Amino acid sequence: MDQAxxxxxxxxxxxxxxxxxxxxxxxxxxxxxxxxxxxxxxxVLHEPELRVVQASANAAAVFDLSMENVLTSNAEALLGALNxxxxxxxxxxxxxxxxxxxLLRLDVGDKQRFHVFGHRxxxxxxxxxxxxxxxxxxxxxxxxxxxxAISRLQATGSLDEFMNLAVEQIRELTGFDRVMAxxxxxxxxxxxxxxxxxxxxxxxxxxxxxASDIPQPARRLFSLTWVRHLPDVSYEPxxxxxxxxxxxxxxxxxxxxxxxxxxxxxxxxxKNMGAKxxxxxxxxxxxxxxxxxxxxxxxxxxxxQYETRMACEFLGHMISLLMDSKEEIxxxxxxxxxAAAWNQVAEYMVREKDFRDGLTNHEPTILTNMDAGGAAxxxxxxxxxxxxxxxxxxxxxxTAWAATQAETVFSTDRLSSLYPPAEAFQxxxxxxxxxxxxxxxxxxxxxxxxxxxxxxxxAGNPEKPVEVSFEGDSVRLTPRRSFELWKQSVSGRSxxxxxxxxxxxxxxxxxxxxxxxxxxxxxxxxxxxxxQSNLELDSFAYMAAHDLKEPLRSINSFSGLLRADxxxxxxxxxxxxxxxxxxxxxxxxLIDSLLxxxxxxxxxxxxxxxxxxxxxxxxxxxTKNRLDEGNVALRIPRIFPMASCDAQLVxxxxxxxxxxxxxxxxxxxxxxxxxxxxxxxxxxxxRDNGIGIDPQHAEHVFQIFRRLHARxxxxxxxxxxxxxxxxxxxxxxxRIWFExxxxxxxxxxxxxxxxxxxx
Amino acid sequence: MRADIAQPIVIIDDxxxxxxxTTHLLKELGVGHxxxxxxxxxxxxxxxxxxxxxxxGPRPVFILxxxxxxxxxxxxxxxxxxxxxxxxxxxVLILSTTNNPRDVERCYASGANSFFTKxxxxxxxxRMLAVICEYWxxxxxxxxxxxxxxxxxx
Numbered sequence: 001m002d003q004a005x006x007x008x009x010x011x012x013x014x015x016x017x018x019x020x021x022x023x024x025x026x027x028x029x030x031x032x033x034x035x036x037x038x039x040x041x042x043x044v045l046h047e048p049e050l051r052v053v054q055a056s057a058n059a060a061a062v063f064d065l066s067m068e069n070v071l072t073s074n075a076e077a078l079l080g081a082l083n084x085x086x087x088x089x090x091x092x093x094x095x096x097x098x099x100x101x102x103l104l105r106l107d108v109g110d111k112q113r114f115h116v117f118g119h120r121x122x123x124x125x126x127x128x129x130x131x132x133x134x135x136x137x138x139x140x141x142x143x144x145x146x147x148x149a150i151s152r153l154q155a156t157g158s159l160d161e162f163m164n165l166a167v168e169q170i171r172e173l174t175g176f177d178r179v180m181a182x183x184x185x186x187x188x189x190x191x192x193x194x195x196x197x198x199x200x201x202x203x204x205x206x207x208x209x210x211a212s213d214i215p216q217p218a219r220r221l222f223s224l225t226w227v228r229h230l231p232d233v234s235y236e237p238x239x240x241x242x243x244x245x246x247x248x249x250x251x252x253x254x255x256x257x258x259x260x261x262x263x264x265x266x267x268x269x270x271k272n273m274g275a276k277x278x279x280x281x282x283x284x285x286x287x288x289x290x291x292x293x294x295x296x297x298x299x300x301x302x303x304x305q306y307e308t309r310m311a312c313e314f315l316g317h318m319i320s321l322l323m324d325s326k327e328e329i330x331x332x333x334x335x336x337x338x339a340a341a342w343n344q345v346a347e348y349m350v351r352e353k354d355f356r357d358g359l360t361n362h363e364p365t366i367l368t369n370m371d372a373g374g375a376a377x378x379x380x381x382x383x384x385x386x387x388x389x390x391x392x393x394x395x396x397x398x399t400a401w402a403a404t405q406a407e408t409v410f411s412t413d414r415l416s417s418l419y420p421p422a423e424a425f426q427x428x429x430x431x432x433x434x435x436x437x438x439x440x441x442x443x444x445x446x447x448x449x450x451x452x453x454x455x456x457x458x459a460g461n462p463e464k465p466v467e468v469s470f471e472g473d474s475v476r477l478t479p480r481r482s483f484e485l486w487k488q489s490v491s492g493r494s495x496x497x498x499x500x501x502x503x504x505x506x507x508x509x510x511x512x513x514x515x516x517x518x519x520x521x522x523x524x525x526x527x528x529x530x531x532q533s534n535l536e537l538d539s540f541a542y543m544a545a546h547d548l549k550e551p552l553r554s555i556n557s558f559s560g561l562l563r564a565d566x567x568x569x570x571x572x573x574x575x576x577x578x579x580x581x582x583x584x585x586x587x588x589x590l591i592d593s594l595l596x597x598x599x600x601x602x603x604x605x606x607x608x609x610x611x612x613x614x615x616x617x618x619x620x621x622x623t624k625n626r627l628d629e630g631n632v633a634l635r636i637p638r639i640f641p642m643a644s645c646d647a648q649l650v651x652x653x654x655x656x657x658x659x660x661x662x663x664x665x666x667x668x669x670x671x672x673x674x675x676x677x678x679x680x681x682x683x684x685x686x687r688d689n690g691i692g693i694d695p696q697h698a699e700h701v702f703q704i705f706r707r708l709h710a711r712x713x714x715x716x717x718x719x720x721x722x723x724x725x726x727x728x729x730x731x732x733x734x735r736i737w738f739e740x741x742x743x744x745x746x747x748x749x750x751x752x753x754x755x756x757x758x759x
Numbered sequence: 760m761r762a763d764i765a766q767p768i769v770i771i772d773d774x775x776x777x778x779x780x781t782t783h784l785l786k787e788l789g790v791g792h793x794x795x796x797x798x799x800x801x802x803x804x805x806x807x808x809x810x811x812x813x814x815x816g817p818r819p820v821f822i823l824x825x826x827x828x829x830x831x832x833x834x835x836x837x838x839x840x841x842x843x844x845x846x847x848x849x850x851v852l853i854l855s856t857t858n859n860p861r862d863v864e865r866c867y868a869s870g871a872n873s874f875f876t877k878x879x880x881x882x883x884x885x886r887m888l889a890v891i892c893e894y895w896x897x898x899x900x901x902x903x904x905x906x907x908x909x910x911x912x913x
Contacts, residue, residue: 538859546827546856553856553879554776560881561783581881588879595857 034252035237037230039303040259041114041129042240043078044252047091050075050084053124053247056238062108062129067241079106087116096120099225100128100258102306115306121253124245128259133305142311145173150318162326163194166319167293171196173311174279174304176295180204181283183291184219187211190291201298214292218266223289224255226313228280230262232301233270237261270296277302279309281316285324293319335500337369342504346511355515359445360384366508371495372447373428379443389448390425397421402434403442409435409506411497413449423492426451431494433501435509437516445508449494534602541598548591556584593720600649600727607732610647612640616674619654623662627672632662635673641682645752649728656725657686657748664746665690681734681753692742701738702726762820762896763904767795771803771836772825772854777877781823784888790896792820800831804839811845817904821850821895824871826862834865841870848902850895 036042036056044054051074060067063078075084083106090103100117106129107113114129149169156162163181171179178201181194188211195205214222222228238261245252254260270278277297283290293316304312341364349358356377359366367375367386374387376395383392390398401419402410411433415422422429430451437443559580562569569577620634627634643650654674661672665688673687693701702722729736734751768785772778778796785794797803810816822840826833833853840846850872855862858876866874875891878884895901 542857542859542862543827549856549877549879550774550777553877553884554774554780556879557776557780557881557884560885561780585880 034243034254035239035261036128036254036257036259037232037235037261038238039131039231039235040238042257042259043127043129044240044245045075045125045127046247047125050087050125052078054240054242054245054252056240058238062112071241087118091118091125094118096125099256100126103127105132117258119256121256122245122248122250124247124252126252126254126257128257130259130306131303133303142173142307146311146314149173149315153318153322156326159323159326160194162319162323164196166315167194167196170281170293170295170312170315173315174295174308175302176277176279177201177298178204178296180294180296181291182209182294184289188214188216188219190214193291198298213269218263219289221255222280222282222292223284226282226316227309228278228282229258229304229309230267230270230278231303233267233276233278234301235261235267274298276300279304279312281312281319283316283323284320290320290323331498331500334369334371335504338501338504340364341368341370342366342508342511345508346515349512349515355512355519356384358515359512360386366445367447370447371449371501372433373450374448376446376448378446379437381442387448388428388450390429394421394425395446398432398446399442399444402432402444402446403436407436408439408509409433409502411502413494413496414492415494416492426492429494430492431497433497433505435505435512437509437512445505445512447505449497451491452493452495537598538602541595541602545591545595549588552584552587552591556581559584590720593724597720597724597727600724600731605646605649605731607644607646609642610645610650612643612650615647615651615654616640619651619658623655623658626659627662630662630665630670631668632665632670632672634658635671637673637675640676640684643682643752645732646728649731650752653725653728653750654686656721660721661686661688661690661746661748664688681751681755683749683751685747685749687745687747689745692744692746693738693740694742695740698738702736762792762901763817764791765793765817766820766901766904767793767817769795769797769806769819769822771797771799771822771828771833773798773828774825777825780881780884781888784885785892787885788889788892790892792896795819799828800836800839803831803836807840807843807845811843818846818902818906819849820901821852821872822846823852823854826853826855826866834862834869837866837869837871845906850899850901852891852895 038058040056041058041062042054042056043052043059045051046053052071055067055070057067059065059070059078063070065073065078070078075087079087083104086104094101094103096119098119100119103116103118105113106116113132115132117128117130119126149172153162153165153169156165167179167181170176178195178197180192182190183193184190185208190209190211190213192204192207192209195203197203240252244250273296275296275298277300279295281293281295283293344364345359345362345366347358348362349355352358352361356379359377365375365386366377372387374385374389376386376389377384378395378399381396383395385392385395389395398419398421401421411431412418413431415430415432416426422432428450429448431449432446433449434444434446437445559577563574563577563581616636658672658674662670667689669689671689673685675685675687677683677685726736729750729752732752733754735755736748736750738746738748740746768790770778770781772781775798778794782794782796785792795806797806824833824837824840828836833855837851837853840849840851851870852873852875853862853866853871854875854877856877858874863874873891875887878887
């Protein structure tokens with residue numbers, strides 16, 4: 001509670017704001033007031049004989065009869081035979097179970113003219129006779145005025161403009177001092193959003209009235225009828241006699257009655273506002289009570305005639321119908337701009353490999369043109385932030401909470417009231433709108449709206465809608481007298497999210513889901529194609545190997561035949577034939593290497609938990625002879641951990657590296673060490689004290705068929721061993737590299753999984 | 760039991776060079792069985808029909824089958840051999856240039872008796888053929904020259 005409120009409270013020692021409100025007004029059954037206003041006369045008739053059951057007390061004077069006689073008479077006796085005939089005709093042809101319908105005009109005596117309205121409720125017919133003015137209603141003028149008003153209303157470009165014109169038009173039509181457009185807010189309070197008033201009056205525009213000013217029963221009545229008129233706020237109510245309906249033995253329901261007497265609370269309230277006469281037009285939006293157009297006269301009472309009220313009612317209908325489209329026009333430009341930006345975003349999304357890049361990496365982003373301070377994209381715990389947002393950790397906790405909310409599209413303008421930790425970051429995100437990308441994950445996109453430290457201009461202190469007065473022994477609650485400006489700031493709230501913004505977010509969500517699904521489909525198609533092409537590549541490699549080898553084999557064989565058979569060949573020719581055979585063997589080895597290389601690339605990896613010690617043991621067994629021959633000592637200082645890998649490939653990797661290490665060594669005491677370093681991922685190494693690698697050849701070591709030594713040195717080889725080794729490691733997502741000092745030795749390192757990226 | 764010397768060794772291979780070398784090596788090894796060379800699937804079918812259905816020709820002692828044949832693939836031919844009444848039981852030794860694991864798997868599944876990769880090296884070829892002959896002609900028993908009448912076995 002702020003200082004001002006406290007101060008205000010201490011001034012009123014006996015009453016505190018908290019324990020008094022207008023809730024008793026909420027309970028007052030204002031439709032059962034059993035009285036009418038003096039500009040009317042009410043008869044309750046029993047059909048079909050049209051016998052009088054109840055009547056307002058002023059009927060006696062108007063019909064010049066005693067009240068007893070009125071209550072025992074019938075329509076013929078009171079209205080005359082002709083009028084009753086006409087009435088019966090109208091009753092037979094008109095639907096009367098709702099708002100009162102104008103049935104006929106009635107002259108009683110020379111001077112008293114009435115409009116007669118009728119409606120049925122609880123099995124009785126209620127006739128209301130409303131006094132008509134002297135001058136004949138200028139219906140034609142009204143019609144052209146209305147037509148003009150409507151065409152001007154249609155031409156407006158925004159809701160504000162529309163409402164301003166609407167109140168202007170109604171003031172012109174009715175001649176009231178003040179006409180206001182009053183919009184109900186979510187909590188039942190209301191804002192004056194447009195106003196037209198006689199010069200010199202204090203404007204109410206922009207003021208907010210607490211919910212208790214128009215209590216629930218009054219709001220219900222407003223939504224039942226289009227126009228409510230109170231010609232004289234200080235009227236003396238005319239009672240209806242007898243008070244209870246003798247047919248139903250209950251109170252008479254006057255919900256729809258035009259001339260119904262209104263709540264004392266209401267008239268007191270109006271008096272306190274300085275109103276002498278009022279007319280209220282209901283505005284519905286999509287069938288819901290949106291607000292009111294409230295007309296007031298401050299100088300004197302005024303009775304607005306039936307014809308003009310009809311025009312007002314008609315305008316009320318038109319405003320209700322047109323308003324929807326006007327509100328949309330107001331949003332239209334904003335909406336278009338957001339839609340344009342998001343269309344672009346959708347295109348980026350299709351183009352990017354990672355759809356998130358499309359959302360955040362290009363201009364426009366999902367934040368562009370959006371009335372939000374920041375946005376976040378959360379996928380698999382990875383948070384991307386745009387604009388002003390809470391921290392990534394705060395966003396993550398928020399998504400964890402939001403994932404428990406069922407909706408795929410959600411929003412709030414008071415996040416901290418639903419999710420208390422949000423209080424810590426409500427400056428950046430008092431409100432949030434979100435879309436969930438999948439039902440069963442916390443993947444989502446969020447938009448944040450900053451806190452609006454809103455200032456509400458209350459018409460009087462909303463905490464004290466009533467004042468207590470003591471009249472003798474009784475305590476009377478009266479609506480407040482003071483309508484002085486009462487400022488209040490509202491915290492922890494953002495501007496509210498419009499329904500179309502939620503719709504647009506829903507559209508974006510569908511777009512994203514579509515792209516992601518399509519991506520998944522593309523990936524699976526690519527996988528299928530890849531599988532197919534791997535298969536073909538595999539076959540191709542074998543075919544190529546076959547076709548290359550066949551002639552090679554024949555060359556070798558026939559050279560062999562020649563060498564064996566031809567005694568007449570000299571030694572030199574035999575040597576040449578031998579060379580041909582050696583060359584075919586080398587080519588055979590090259591083809592085998594290519595085939596092996598192709599196989600490693602296309603084969604399916606069998607990734608399983610593997611005991612590397614078993615693999616090392618096997619490699620030691622298969623290379624034992626060679627190592628013993630070369631006098632190479634093998635050092636394995638410690639036990640290997642389990643690894644997820646393809647056992648066969650890793651065995652070949654180790655075998656290749658150990659064979660190489662043993663091969664390229666010119667020391668007398670040779671050794672090879674196999675070990676690992678505990679990093680992430682685990683790094684394995686094969687170290688030797690061999691000839692080392694000249695740094696200038698570092699690039700060439702892994703190139704296929706690139707030999708760094710003369711063919712006959714170090715036992716030869718196809719020159720594909722390290723290339724194939726590297727490919728086997730790459731298939732695991734790992735990499736291979738080496739460190740070497742020429743003349744002292746080399747260490748080949750390799751990993752069997754992808755490096756963890758920072759962040 | 761030694762195979763009937765009239766039983767031929769059938770080589771199904773489209774490479775005349777290879778067959779020439781093989782024939783030469785067989786002679787060198789002292790193998791007395793005649794060699795029948797069938798260069799493709801068509802020739803093989805005709806051979807099976809003509810020698811088989813009239814029952815005149817002696818059955819092969821074993822068949823060397825190359826996989827990479829034109830028109831009808833060696834594996835399909837293997838299936839046809841295994842469907843033929845006449846040579847169903849004759850050992851078929853696959854000789855292929857490469858040792859594609861899929862081919863190996865497939866051929867054994869379809870009834871091949873061995874799978875060899877043809878070595879490029881002449882000496883290795885010679886050694887391999889020597890082992891084949893020693894095994895199939897020296898140690899292993901092979902089906903008789905003529906298909907036994909039903910009910911005559913045992």
